[in-house]
Amino acid sequence: MHERLSFYVKRDSLLHSLNPLTKLTLAFGLTFAGFLSPWYWTPHIVILLIIIPLSIIGKVQREYFNATLRLILPATSFLFIMQALFQPIGKTIIFQIWFLHVTRESLSFAFANASRIFAMVSSFTLFLLTTHPSELMSDLTRRGLPSQFAYVIISTIQIIPQMQAKAQTIIAAQRSRGLETEGSIFKRIGALVPLVGPLVFGSLVEVEERAIAIEARGFTSTRKKTSLREIRDSGLDKIFRAVLVLIVLAIIALKIWTH
Amino acid sequence: MNIVNLTQVTYTYPLTDKPALSKVDLQVKEGEFLAIIGPNGSGKSTLCYALAGFVPHFFKGELEGTVQVAGVETKSSTLNEWVMNVGLVFQNPFNQISGAKYSVYEEIAFGLENMGVPREEIKSRVDQALILTGIDDLADRSPYSLSGGQQQRVALTSILVMQPKVLVLDEPTSQMDPVGTREVFGVIRSLTGRGMTVVMVEHKMEWIGQFADRVVGLYDGKIFINGKPREVLTSARLVGRGFGISRYTSTAREAIKEGIWPEDRELPVTLDEAIKGFKKISK
Numbered sequence: 001m002h003e004r005l006s007f008y009v010k011r012d013s014l015l016h017s018l019n020p021l022t023k024l025t026l027a028f029g030l031t032f033a034g035f036l037s038p039w040y041w042t043p044h045i046v047i048l049l050i051i052i053p054l055s056i057i058g059k060v061q062r063e064y065f066n067a068t069l070r071l072i073l074p075a076t077s078f079l080f081i082m083q084a085l086f087q088p089i090g091k092t093i094i095f096q097i098w099f100l101h102v103t104r105e106s107l108s109f110a111f112a113n114a115s116r117i118f119a120m121v122s123s124f125t126l127f128l129l130t131t132h133p134s135e136l137m138s139d140l141t142r143r144g145l146p147s148q149f150a151y152v153i154i155s156t157i158q159i160i161p162q163m164q165a166k167a168q169t170i171i172a173a174q175r176s177r178g179l180e181t182e183g184s185i186f187k188r189i190g191a192l193v194p195l196v197g198p199l200v201f202g203s204l205v206e207v208e209e210r211a212i213a214i215e216a217r218g219f220t221s222t223r224k225k226t227s228l229r230e231i232r233d234s235g236l237d238k239i240f241r242a243v244l245v246l247i248v249l250a251i252i253a254l255k256i257w258t259h
Numbered sequence: 260m261n262i263v264n265l266t267q268v269t270y271t272y273p274l275t276d277k278p279a280l281s282k283v284d285l286q287v288k289e290g291e292f293l294a295i296i297g298p299n300g301s302g303k304s305t306l307c308y309a310l311a312g313f314v315p316h317f318f319k320g321e322l323e324g325t326v327q328v329a330g331v332e333t334k335s336s337t338l339n340e341w342v343m344n345v346g347l348v349f350q351n352p353f354n355q356i357s358g359a360k361y362s363v364y365e366e367i368a369f370g371l372e373n374m375g376v377p378r379e380e381i382k383s384r385v386d387q388a389l390i391l392t393g394i395d396d397l398a399d400r401s402p403y404s405l406s407g408g409q410q411q412r413v414a415l416t417s418i419l420v421m422q423p424k425v426l427v428l429d430e431p432t433s434q435m436d437p438v439g440t441r442e443v444f445g446v447i448r449s450l451t452g453r454g455m456t457v458v459m460v461e462h463k464m465e466w467i468g469q470f471a472d473r474v475v476g477l478y479d480g481k482i483f484i485n486g487k488p489r490e491v492l493t494s495a496r497l498v499g500r501g502f503g504i505s506r507y508t509s510t511a512r513e514a515i516k517e518g519i520w521p522e523d524r525e526l527p528v529t530l531d532e533a534i535k536g537f538k539k540i541s542k
Contacts, residue, residue, distance in 0.1 A: 134361055155358030162353070162403060209354035212313060216347045217357070217370035217417060221339050224375050228368040228382070 298501025312341025408439020
């Protein structure tokens with residue numbers, strides 16, 4: 001039952017040793033740069049000259065490549081095609097299927113958009129690959145994020161796969177009592193009804209018990225919480241974050257100025 | 260010295276009419292191991308919650324009478340004060356794992372982090388607790404990769420590390436296989452050996468018969484019977500009321516009816532006692 005429950009991959013790299021907030025700022029910074037910069041080729045440069053090298057520095061290039069191949073590329077390609085075909089801009093028709101035209105302008109627009117999304121998803125993927133969820137949550141809590149908020153996020157990440165396993169058990173139990181789960185779409189929807197009860201009510205009971213359990217461990221205590229893990233926040237981290245914020249502000253200024 | 264003192268406690272859950280507990284008087288001495296038995300719906304879990312302060316602070320509802328545990332009295336305190344003094348462990352190990360931590364070590368440290376304990380102290384307390392409950396070999400594993408018995412021991416350790424004065428357990432082994440049960444009882448036994456006050460709701464009569472100092476039976480929200488394990492567990496008053504009676508006791512009762520077991524001999528509660536008793540007959 002021991003699955004990998006988060007994107008995080010444990011490695012010994014420069015990226016891993018950066019403070020979680022720094023990496024989060026970087027992911028947001030690269031995203032904003034891609035979306036806000038007035039220069040067309042920004043997202044592409046971000047991907048080629050920043051994200052890919054960073055994946056190598058972070059020693060997660062293989063995982064990033066896998067994620068790209070399986071998820072990011074298919075999704076953005078789909079987006080590209082849809083936008084190229086359906087975006088009603090431009091006059092220079094290059095290509096026509098039936099009533100759908102692909103113009104030079106829509107191609108250009110779609111390519112820009114798809115690249116921005118690609119850059120965004122890539123930067124957050126890198127972030128998730130090199131940041132342990134516990135570390136992120138501890139760091140954010142230390143900086144003022146309410147602990148309930150952090151708890152909801154992090155427990156959801158771990159508990160959902162467990163809930164899925166339970167759902168499978170409930171389905172198996174109902175099937176052994178004759179529930180038909182295959183067949184027409186109507187049958188399958190009908191099969192959901194006897195599952196909803198046990199799943200929903202079971203979950204509600206579990207939530208109450210878990211609330212009691214964490215309460216019994218002082219979760220709602222008003223004392224200042226301490227942390228077992230020590231999370232470094234070096235001078236380099238702070239400078240890096242400041243620089244990122246300045247760059248984004250500069251890009252915004254540039255965008256306003258060139259409009 | 261009574262560390263637990265319940266006086267005329269009556270409690271009704273919100274939106275219900277019938278009280279879950281009625282005029283309960285209960286005292287527990289420091290270092291005692293008290294077992295609580297009772298049919299389903301008799302108020303055992305409610306009593307556990309009352310001992311831990313969750314009734315009424317978590318569940319709201321109406322509480323009459325006084326509940327005093329480890330120097331803290333219900334009406335004049337907050338739930339936070341209670342959780343420092345009373346530990347609560349319940350049936351389902353899965354629901355007691357916070358889900359916020361990725362290793363057993365961190366899971367156990369969770370309570371201490373919430374209490375604001377300094378980092379070095381957290382480490383030493385967790386290290387000690389792991390050895391105390393015999394799970395130091397599980398420290399680096401994900402809590403979700405463990406068996407039920409292991410998870411329950413993690414839950415127990417997570418509470419023990421907070422150093423409560425009283426430990427309340429609500430059917431901690433009911434979802435466990437025999438191996439898991441033995442593991443958990445083993446830990447509890449070593450705790451009582453060290454002077455920890457333990458109140459445990461349990462169905463497994465054979466185990467209670469071996470370890471408890473005293474047994475209290477609840478019926479319909481009221482204290483029905485209270486005495487030494489032997490007296491209570493073999494009492495005829497338990498019959499026909501939904502109490503889970505030890506199979507060895509029931510068998511010996513049937514044997515009395517058949518004229519096999521002598522009427523004046525003590526009824527067995529555990530397997531060993533049953534073996535000894537029945538061996539004498541066959542001689």
